[in-house]
Structures are given as C-alpha cells and as structure tokens.
Amino acid sequence: MVTNSNNGKKNDMDMETEKARLLSLATDFGFDEDAARLCLHQIVQLYGDDGQEFVTVEHCGDDYLARLADCTQVDEDWDTPIEVDSTSTRAKNDAFENLDQFCESEEEEAETHAFDDLNEAFNKDMDFDVEISADKVPFQWLFPSPATQGKTTKYKDGLITPFCSTSIKPTIQEPSTGGITFDQLQALDDFDLAAIAIFKHKSLRPLQRKACETAMAGKDCFILMPTGGGKSLCYQLPAILSQGVTIVVSPLLSLIQDQVISLVEKFDIPAALINSHQTSSQAASVIQELRKQSPSCKLLYVTPEKIASSDTFWTLLKSLQAKGQLARFVIDEAHCVSQWGHDFRPDYKALGMLKQQFPRIPVMALTATATQDVRKDILKILKIPHAFVLEMGFDRPNLTYEVLLKDPKDSLKQLGQLIMERFSSQSGIIYCLSKNECMDVCNFLNQKCRIKTLYYHAGLGSRARIAVQRKWQRNEVQIICATIAFGMGIDKPDVRFVIHNSMSKAIEGYYQESGRAGRDDLPSTCLILFQKKDFSRIACLLRMGQGRRKDRFKVGMEQARKMQAYCAEKVESSTFPAKNNVRCRREMLLEHFGETYNRKLCQKGINPCDNCRKLSNR
Numbered sequence: 001m002v003t004n005s006n007n008g009k010k011n012d013m014d015m016e017t018e019k020a021r022l023l024s025l026a027t028d029f030g031f032d033e034d035a036a037r038l039c040l041h042q043i044v045q046l047y048g049d050d051g052q053e054f055v056t057v058e059h060c061g062d063d064y065l066a067r068l069a070d071c072t073q074v075d076e077d078w079d080t081p082i083e084v085d086s087t088s089t090r091a092k093n094d095a096f097e098n099l100d101q102f103c104e105s106e107e108e109e110a111e112t113h114a115f116d117d118l119n120e121a122f123n124k125d126m127d128f129d130v131e132i133s134a135d136k137v138p139f140q141w142l143f144p145s146p147a148t149q150g151k152t153t154k155y156k157d158g159l160i161t162p163f164c165s166t167s168i169k170p171t172i173q174e175p176s177t178g179g180i181t182f183d184q185l186q187a188l189d190d191f192d193l194a195a196i197a198i199f200k201h202k203s204l205r206p207l208q209r210k211a212c213e214t215a216m217a218g219k220d221c222f223i224l225m226p227t228g229g230g231k232s233l234c235y236q237l238p239a240i241l242s243q244g245v246t247i248v249v250s251p252l253l254s255l256i257q258d259q260v261i262s263l264v265e266k267f268d269i270p271a272a273l274i275n276s277h278q279t280s281s282q283a284a285s286v287i288q289e290l291r292k293q294s295p296s297c298k299l300l301y302v303t304p305e306k307i308a309s310s311d312t313f314w315t316l317l318k319s320l321q322a323k324g325q326l327a328r329f330v331i332d333e334a335h336c337v338s339q340w341g342h343d344f345r346p347d348y349k350a351l352g353m354l355k356q357q358f359p360r361i362p363v364m365a366l367t368a369t370a371t372q373d374v375r376k377d378i379l380k381i382l383k384i385p386h387a388f389v390l391e392m393g394f395d396r397p398n399l400t401y402e403v404l405l406k407d408p409k410d411s412l413k414q415l416g417q418l419i420m421e422r423f424s425s426q427s428g429i430i431y432c433l434s435k436n437e438c439m440d441v442c443n444f445l446n447q448k449c450r451i452k453t454l455y456y457h458a459g460l461g462s463r464a465r466i467a468v469q470r471k472w473q474r475n476e477v478q479i480i481c482a483t484i485a486f487g488m489g490i491d492k493p494d495v496r497f498v499i500h501n502s503m504s505k506a507i508e509g510y511y512q513e514s515g516r517a518g519r520d521d522l523p524s525t526c527l528i529l530f531q532k533k534d535f536s537r538i539a540c541l542l543r544m545g546q547g548r549r550k551d552r553f554k555v556g557m558e559q560a561r562k563m564q565a566y567c568a569e570k571v572e573s574s575t576f577p578a579k580n581n582v583r584c585r586r587e588m589l590l591e592h593f594g595e596t597y598n599r600k601l602c603q604k605g606i607n608p609c610d611n612c613r614k615l616s617n618r
C-alpha cells in the first residue's frame with residue numbers, strides 16, 4: 001500500500017518526467033531552450049495543482065508548441081493564404097529592381113506590362129475567317145468535314161469566334177507533325193483529332209481518354225493523376241467538343257491567368273476569366289459575351305470566391321443553363337475543398353451548391369494530392385457521391401528524392417555549392433518558408449555565386465509575378481526562389497531540380513511542389529535541406545495562418561510531424577541514429593496517398609531515392 005508521502009513523491013517524479021518530455025519535444029522541434037522552459041513554467045501554472053495530470057505530451061503537447069510559437073519572436077515575413085492568392089497587392093519596388101537587372105532592353109521592361117493588354121484583348125471579340133485548303137490541314141483548326149471549308153471555323157457543336165490577344169495575328173502554319181494527310185486525320189476519333197489538331201499532342205495519356213469519355217457522357221467524375229499527369233486536358237478537350245461553356249474553378253489567379261493565356265495564345269481556344277481583380281469593363285464584356293444565345297467562349301475560369309459570393313454570377317449560370325449552354329463544372333486542385341488537405345480554402349466548401357442548384361450539370365473534380373480521407377471529403381462536399389473515380393498511380397519514376405542535413409554553420413554556402421556542383425546551368429526552383437528567406441537566398445545566389453536568380457512570393461503584385469515567372473519560363477534566369485505562392489499548376493517542362501531550403505509543412509504540399517520538376521519525364525532531383533529548427537518555424541507559420549484555431553493547428557502539426565518524419569528517415573548521419581532498415585522515400589510519399597509501393601522498384605530503378613541508393617551500395 002503506498003503511503004501518502006510516497007504517493008506525493010511519486011507524483012512529483014512523474015511531473016518531472018513529463019516536464020522533461022515536454023521540454024525535449026520543444027527542443028527537438030528546434031525551439032529555443034530558454035523560451036521552452038519559460039513557456040513550460042507558464043503551462044504548469046496555468047493547469048494548476050489539480051490539473052497536473054494533464055501536463056503531459058499527449059494532453060498538452062500541441063497547446064505547448066502553439067504557445068511557444070506565439071511567444072517565439074521570429075523575424076520572418078510569412079506569406080498569408082490571402083496574399084498567396086490575391087494579386088491586388090502593389091508590387092514592392094524592390095521586386096522590380098530585382099527584376100530590372102534581367103530586363104536587357106526598354107521594350108523588355110515594357111513587356112512585363114504586356115499582360116494588361118492581353119487582359120484587354122480577352123474581351124475584344126476578334127472575328128476572322130480562315131481560308132482552308134483541303135490537302136494541307138492547318139493544325140489550329142478542327143473541322144469535321146470539307147463542307148465547312150472556307151468559312152469561319154466550325155467546332156463540333158457550334159461556331160466559335162476565337163478570342164485572340166492583340167499581340168499575335170492568327171496565322172495558318174504548316175502542320176507541325178510533318179504534314180499528316182487529311183484522310184489520316186479523318187480516321188482519328190474526336191478525342192485524338194482534337195489532341196493532335198488543337199493541342200499538338202501525338203496521343204492521349206492513359207487516363208485522359210477515359211476522363212474525356214466520362215465527361216462527354218455527362219457523368220460526374222473525380223480524376224486523380226500525379227503532378228504533371230495531364231489533368232488540364234481532361235477538361236479542356238471535352239470543353240471544346242461540348243455544346244456550351246465549361247466553368248472551371250481554380251484556386252489561384254496566377255494559375256487561371258497561366259491557363260487562359262496558354263489556351264488563347266498557344267491554342268486559339270476561346271477562353272475567358274472573371275474575377276474580382278478585373279476592371280468592371282473587362283468583366284462586363286465577358287458577361288456580355290456569355291449572355292449571347294450561343295456564346296463563343298468554351299472555357300470560363302473563375303475563383304471559388306466568385307462562386308461563393310456573387311449573385312450576379314449565379315444569375316449568369318442560370319441563364320446559361322436555361323439556353324442549354326452550361327456544359328459542365330470543373331473543380332481543379334479539388335483537394336482545396338477538404339479541411340484535412342494541405343491547402344484548404346474555405347470558399348471551396350461553397351462549391352457543393354453547384355450540384356445542389358444544377359443537379360443535371362456534370363461535375364469533374366481533379367487533383368494530384370488527395371489522401372483517402374481527403375478523397376471522401378471531396379466527394380461529400382461537392383455532392384457527387386457516385387462520381388466515377390478515375391485514378392492513376394502517384395509515383396513519378398523520373399524523380400529522385402533526397403534529403404541532406406542543412407549545414408548549421410553556413411547553409412547558404414552549402415546551397416550555392418550544391419547548385420554549382422550538381423545543377424549548374426539547369427533550370428530549377430528553390431522553395432523557402434518565408435518572403436525574407438526567399439530574398440536572402442536569391443541575393444546570395446546572385447551576388448556570391450553569380451547564379452541568375454529571381455524571387456517570387458505573395459507580396460509581389462500580379463504584374464511582377466507574371467514577369468518573374470515569364471523570365472524563368474524563358475530560361476532568362478536559371479532559378480526561382482519562391483514561397484508556396486509559386487505552386488500549383490506551374491508548368492515548365494525542363495525543371496531539373498526542386499530544392500526545399502526548408503522542409504514543407506505537409507507531405508501533400510511537398511509532393512505538389514516537388515512535382516514541378518521533370519514534367520518532360522526526364523530524370524530530375526527533388527531535394528530537401530533539413531534541420532530540426534525548421535519545424536519550430538513551421539509551428540510559427542501555422543499559428544499565423546489558419547492555425548489560430550485549435551483544430552486547424554492540430555491538423556497542421558500532425559501534417560508537419562509526418563513531413564519531419566519523412567526528412568528524418570536517413571541512412572546514416574551524425575544527429576540521427578544510423579538505421580539499417582530505413583524506408584524508401586518514394587514508398588513513404590506514396591503510402592501517404594494510400595498507395596502500396598514495392599521499394600525494389602525504387603532500388604532497382606534508374607532514379608533510386610537516397611536511402612535506397614545508399615542501402616544498395618552497402
């Protein structure tokens with residue numbers, strides 16, 4: 001029978017053990033030890049004598065870390081989720097200075113403002129006829145039979161007057177695949193014909209055809225494809241072949257601009273956008289076009305905010321439906337719907353109203369990063385429980401995954417050397433956690449390593465963002481240092497490396513960001529420079545964002561812990577106990593998405609992860 005005093009002693013000992021555990025949790029995650037002690041003392045006071053049994057890692061670990069994050073003065077300038085998407089913020093002067101060093105000429109400088117003209121051009125109806133000769137099929141135009149030759153081009157279900165930017169005059173080029181004959185073209189079905197004739201893709205990728213067929217059959221569908229898998233074609237192609245307008249909901253203005261500019265500029269497909277950053281005359285002319293009996297616009301891109309908050313837009317949708325011109329709804333980056341996902345957008349939750357208000361209009365949801373829970377959440381919130389789920393494996397076999405320990409003494413020098421030795425003159429992205437980290441890394445690489453680098457973060461205005469992205473896309477600079485504002489949908493085929501100068505907040509985010517690499521299917525490297533201290537920075541970042549709410553912070557910390565575990569899984573290192581049975585990185589990433597993976601494929605593959613490579617060299 002334990003007497004009282006022993007009991008008392010026992011409790012004190014338990015308390016000391018628990019306090020030690022909490023303290024090591026904090027220092028393990030990189031928080032400053034003095035701050036951790038002070039904060040722990042406050043927690044113990046707060047819980048009081050009768051709450052001592054709750055002072056444990058299990059009960060109050062997250063609360064403790066949240067407090068620590070709140071009282072840790074970090075001189076970091078985080079991107080806020082609103083900023084990540086808003087382009088209304090004025091570009092910071094220094095952003096243009098940073099950019100100016102790469103604008104060789106005046107007109108180059110002017111070009112960074114060209115997109116305003118392009119915006120104007122979206123709203124000008126450019127009517128023009130195309131003379132078509134029978135033998136050589138000009139690839140821009142899809143026409144079902146010679147009968148329509150010589151007239152305004154006819155797509156399958158309706159006349160279109162393609163929108164066109166003022167900067168390009170429509171030209172009829174020679175066929176880009178060495179002159180396929182008209183008969184060969186005629187033998188193709190609509191999907192292959194459209195893929196070749198409009199998008200200049202020689203064939204459809206595995207799941208694309210199935211997705212197009214499901215869409216054309218008017219079914220709800222949920223497409224899960226890896227990053228770079230070709231999800232855009234799954235809705236752009238059916239949009240062209242369908243009667244009416246396809247409404248595409250996309251989370252980022254930059255992503256919308258990218259897609260609409262590419263559809264109009266590269267493929268002469270009539271696409272438009274409506275968002276709160278346009279001038280009212282721009283928006284009005286798009287709406288005026290959509291009010292026609294059969295609008296020429298085939299794809300209309302909007303942000304979820306527009307769906308959630310604009311009655312005018314709902315009236316427009318209803319009028320499109322009434323005249324049979326509402327083809328389908330597309331939710332791109334659908335993982336933003338789920339609060340269990342890594343990129344939750346509250347306005348996405350309103351998208352369930354689409355199916356509710358338009359039960360007969362098909363919905364297509366697409367994502368590259370959805371765990372099993374997130375998938376269920378997406379189908380539930382979008383009210384498409386019986387959607388056809390079409391999914392491909394998430395693996396990106398051409399990517400090599402690697403983690404290096406960050407040099408605590410001089411991580412910038414380590415990064416510079418890494419790039420000069422392993423990625424010299426190769427196009428790449430360096431992800432950073434905060435704006436100032438972006439700018440510090442960018443300045444260091446430019447000044448100390450003479451590596452042409454620009455930075456991109458949510459504090460830049462839309463013109464600066466477009467200009468920076470364009471210079472990088474044209475390989476006028478080698479590297480972009482970016483926060484996650486430079487994320488979804490960035491599509492440059494020859495990105496040879498994606499380095500995370502600080503670890504991502506979550507595995508889904510990491511999969512998406514690292515997925516910017518190797519979109520041309522050539523071998524590319526995804527590398528994280530890891531240090532424990534970065535975890536405490538992530539805790540602070542989470543607290544600043546949606547993490548103010550306890551449940552959001554808990555979800556965020558859970559995701560961050562998994563990301564940290566991924567980084568800490570190392571074959572040998574001074575700070576981590578050397579392990580023999582270390583896991584394959586590819587296996588860890590795919591398992592997170594509910595996919596089983598045989599690590600032998602990685603070990604024996606041409607791009608083994610660092611753990612598999614070291615194990616097989618042992």
Ligand SMILES: Nc1ncnc2c1ncn2[C@@H]1O[C@H](COP(=O)(O)OP(=O)(O)OP(=O)(O)O)[C@@H](O)[C@H]1O
Pocket residue numbers: 201202203204205208225226227228229230231232233367368488489490491493515519
């Ligand atoms: N059938 C095809 N043949 C050849 N290239 C294709 C095909 N379909 C798409 N692509 C190309 O693959 C690249 C990636 O396409 P897309 O941006 O649609 O991928 P995604 O799945 O949306 O990627 P993310 O998840 O990063 O948004 C683009 O450059 C696109 O032109």
Ligand SMILES: [Mg+2]
Pocket residue numbers: 231232489
């Ligand atoms: Mg995409």
